[in-house]
Amino acid sequence: MSDTSKTVKSDSTTTGKVTEGQVEQQDTVAPADDPTAAPVSVTDPRLLIREEGLKGYLTEFKRKVKGGELGSLPVVIGLIVIWTIFQLQNDLFLSADNLSDISYFLSATGMLAIGLVFVLLLGEIDLSVGSVSGLASTLFAVLAVNHGMNSWLALLLAILTGLAIGALHGWFFARIGVPAFVVTLAGFLGWNGVMLWLLGDSGTINIPSDEGPVRLLGKSSFFMDQAIIGAYILAGLAVVLSLVGNLNEQRRRRAAGVPFRPTSEIALRVGALAVVSFVAAAVLNDAAGVSNALVIFLAALVIVDFVLRRTTYGRQVFAVGGGIEAARRAGINVPMVRITVFAISGGFAAIGGMFFAGQTASATLSAGGGNTLMLAIAAAVIGGTSLFGGRGSVWSALLGMLVIQSIQTGLNLLNMNTSIQYMITGAVLLGAVVIDSVSRKSQKAAGRA
Amino acid sequence: MVHVSATPVLALRGVSKRFGAVQALTDVDLEVHAGEVVALVGDNGAGKSTLVKTIAGVHPIDDGVIEWQGNPVKINKPHDAQGLGVATVYQDLALCDNLDVVGNLYLGRELLHRGVIDEVTMEKNSRELLSTLSIRIPSVRIPIASLSGGQRQVVAIARALIGDPKLVILDEPTAALGVEQTAQVLDLVERLRERDLAVILISHNMADVKAVADTVAVLRLGRNNGSFPVKDTSHEEIIAAITGATDNAVTRRAGRRTAEAAK
Numbered sequence: 229m230s231d232t233s234k235t236v237k238s239d240s241t242t243t244g245k246v247t248e249g250q251v252e253q254q255d256t257v258a259p260a261d262d263p264t265a266a267p268v269s270v271t272d273p274r275l276l277i278r279e280e281g282l283k284g285y286l287t288e289f290k291r292k293v294k295g296g297e298l299g300s301l302p303v304v305i306g307l308i309v310i311w312t313i314f315q316l317q318n319d320l321f322l323s324a325d326n327l328s329d330i331s332y333f334l335s336a337t338g339m340l341a342i343g344l345v346f347v348l349l350l351g352e353i354d355l356s357v358g359s360v361s362g363l364a365s366t367l368f369a370v371l372a373v374n375h376g377m378n379s380w381l382a383l384l385l386a387i388l389t390g391l392a393i394g395a396l397h398g399w400f401f402a403r404i405g406v407p408a409f410v411v412t413l414a415g416f417l418g419w420n421g422v423m424l425w426l427l428g429d430s431g432t433i434n435i436p437s438d439e440g441p442v443r444l445l446g447k448s449s450f451f452m453d454q455a456i457i458g459a460y461i462l463a464g465l466a467v468v469l470s471l472v473g474n475l476n477e478q479r480r481r482r483a484a485g486v487p488f489r490p491t492s493e494i495a496l497r498v499g500a501l502a503v504v505s506f507v508a509a510a511v512l513n514d515a516a517g518v519s520n521a522l523v524i525f526l527a528a529l530v531i532v533d534f535v536l537r538r539t540t541y542g543r544q545v546f547a548v549g550g551g552i553e554a555a556r557r558a559g560i561n562v563p564m565v566r567i568t569v570f571a572i573s574g575g576f577a578a579i580g581g582m583f584f585a586g587q588t589a590s591a592t593l594s595a596g597g598g599n600t601l602m603l604a605i606a607a608a609v610i611g612g613t614s615l616f617g618g619r620g621s622v623w624s625a626l627l628g629m630l631v632i633q634s635i636q637t638g639l640n641l642l643n644m645n646t647s648i649q650y651m652i653t654g655a656v657l658l659g660a661v662v663i664d665s666v667s668r669k670s671q672k673a674a675g676r677a
Numbered sequence: 678m679v680h681v682s683a684t685p686v687l688a689l690r691g692v693s694k695r696f697g698a699v700q701a702l703t704d705v706d707l708e709v710h711a712g713e714v715v716a717l718v719g720d721n722g723a724g725k726s727t728l729v730k731t732i733a734g735v736h737p738i739d740d741g742v743i744e745w746q747g748n749p750v751k752i753n754k755p756h757d758a759q760g761l762g763v764a765t766v767y768q769d770l771a772l773c774d775n776l777d778v779v780g781n782l783y784l785g786r787e788l789l790h791r792g793v794i795d796e797v798t799m800e801k802n803s804r805e806l807l808s809t810l811s812i813r814i815p816s817v818r819i820p821i822a823s824l825s826g827g828q829r830q831v832v833a834i835a836r837a838l839i840g841d842p843k844l845v846i847l848d849e850p851t852a853a854l855g856v857e858q859t860a861q862v863l864d865l866v867e868r869l870r871e872r873d874l875a876v877i878l879i880s881h882n883m884a885d886v887k888a889v890a891d892t893v894a895v896l897r898l899g900r901n902n903g904s905f906p907v908k909d910t911s912h913e914e915i916i917a918a919i920t921g922a923t924d925n926a927v928t929r930r931a932g933r934r935t936a937e938a939a940k
């Protein structure tokens with residue numbers, strides 16, 4: 229059965245009308261057995277429709293890149309370039325141990341980046357996450373070590389403090405109307421001051437790393453105690469969940485008579501995920517196993533991704549990021565969304581701070597200082613979350629952190645000076661923002677933003 | 678012509694609104710029946726927007742009565758109006774550029790399936806709604822940003838219909854549109870009428886008014902200045918009423934007679 233609507237028209241005047249091919253929503257023309265494949269009055273004849281098969285993917289991909297929808301492309305290219313360069317400089321870089329190191333260390337800053345993704349989706353910025361993370365680790369150390377509090381209770385209090393601090397920033401921004409960048413800049417300085425005051429003369433508080441959250445987040449704590457099967461269970465879980473979710477979605481969409489993802493495409497996607505996750509599992513097993521810090525980070529990503537894409541709250545965050553007035557008229561409580569988003573950012577900053585404490589088993593004067601903030605922002609932006617609001621996903625925290633942590637670990641491996649590290653980090657952040665701005669421009673030109 | 682129902686969906690009786698020293702509306706009457714398009718016209722500052730805002734609940738009225746399907750009601754906040762079944766499409770488009778068409782249609786009232794946004798049903802309903810309105814857009818899954826101005830306007834109007842309203846208020850729906858897009862929007866207004874909705878259309882464009890409206894209600898300086906059946910009224914007569922050139926006994930009588938005929 230042939231369907232003429234499947235041909236791609238290459239009329240130059242219609243380049244603005246391109247199909248959406250995002251991960252979530254597909255306008256793929258359903259296979260011929262789909263009842264909705266018959267001409268539907270909703271579709272516009274000028275619309276470019278993706279061809280079936282590999283060629284269709286390729287043309288669509290090219291069109292998207294031209295239109296500025298880069299998606300994960302900069303990350304993939306960045307990773308290939310970075311890994312090649314470092315591997316040429318030092319052949320230990322792509323060793324299992326080093327890759328395992330990268331996977332462990334990326335989770336701390338990654339947690340900060342998750343919170344920042346929320347804020348960036350609103351088109352705002354939170355400059356305080358580094359300081360809040362330092363304050364949370366110090367608060368935890370003071371409560372758990374100096375006052376002998378139960379370490380899990382201390383953890384809870386530290387995270388609640390982060391949430392409260394974030395909510396306070398959000399309140400100043402949403403209710404008083406102070407620009408978020410100024411509020412959080414004040415927080416950046418102020419909360420760092422509180423941390424220094426709490427640490428007092430001692431300067432450093434060592435946290436015993438044999439129990440509680442610090443042990444869990446430490447470098448020698450692994451999922452299922454390093455059992456080989458552990459990593460594969462995680463990889464298998466991801467693949468099965470993705471497969472079941474995709475098929476379930478396909479079934480529901482088919483039943484409702486709306487376009488659905490063809491089985492071949494689902495197979496391709498799940499297959500790609502399976503390859504990536506099982507290779508990663510094999511590499512990590514080759515080193516020491518999957519660190520618990522990484523497992524918690526990945527779990528947080530899955531949960532947050534679900535919240536952002538599938539719940540009313542997530543939709544509200546995107547709506548406020550896309551158009552404040554439209555969101556308000558749709559009955560969304562804009563100040564509430566803003567305050568909660570900043571609270572979430574503060575909460576994830578505090579969790580990230582605990583991850584840092586787990587890495588060093590201490591709370592130090594320099595915690596959350598230096599380039600922590602820059603790295604977290606860079607990670608979110610490199611991963612594909614726009615600084616201009618309304619576009620992005622939490623997976624950018626993972627992808628961006630892979631790039632950032634590769635650079636960090638690589639530079640350490642080459643024994644680079646801190647001065648060089650700062651310069652390179654600055655350049656990477658600038659590069660990421662330039663990519664974001666340029667892609668936004670070409671999206672506008674292609675009528676997509 | 679329209680088959681007007683006995684009881685108007687919405688009736689304003691002697692509505693007045695004051696802002697400080699300004700008497701924005703004085704003793705205004707207006708009736709809208711199901712399946713009727715009432716064009717609300719008048720010069721700038723005539724009180725059109727204020728009148729619409731009193732119906733939409735943005736400004737509570739000071740005096741007079743608002744009747745909804747024959748019963749007096751109080752509309753003090755936008756929520757009250759929405760609860761009654763009044764949907765307002767504002768002049769500046771209230772859509773989120775980054776969300777797709779489905780997301781925008783259901784923004785603020787997402788359908789849930791076990792606590793999770795039910796994209797499938799929302800998409801299905803959106804396609805059905807858009808196709809019954811004969812709205813042609815490339816796909817219900819593309820971001821609003823990639824639609825043309827006319828397409829955005831029809832999506833904005835379709836959005837107003839998701840809540841199953843009885844009265845739709847369109848504030849200058851064709852103000853920023855080209856010829857083709859204007860025609861699309863006017864087609865859509867006619868389809869709203871076919872669906873037996875009451876429509877209040879604010880417009881400065883007499884051609885649009887003549888094209889789709891059944892009745893023209895003219896406001897001048899915050900007061901009624903005649904209500905005319907469109908098919909029996911010339912362009913010039915409406916213009917005259919708007920500018921006040923025919924504020925005399927003859928037109929007042931004509932206005933009274935059309936009001937009686939409408940009842």
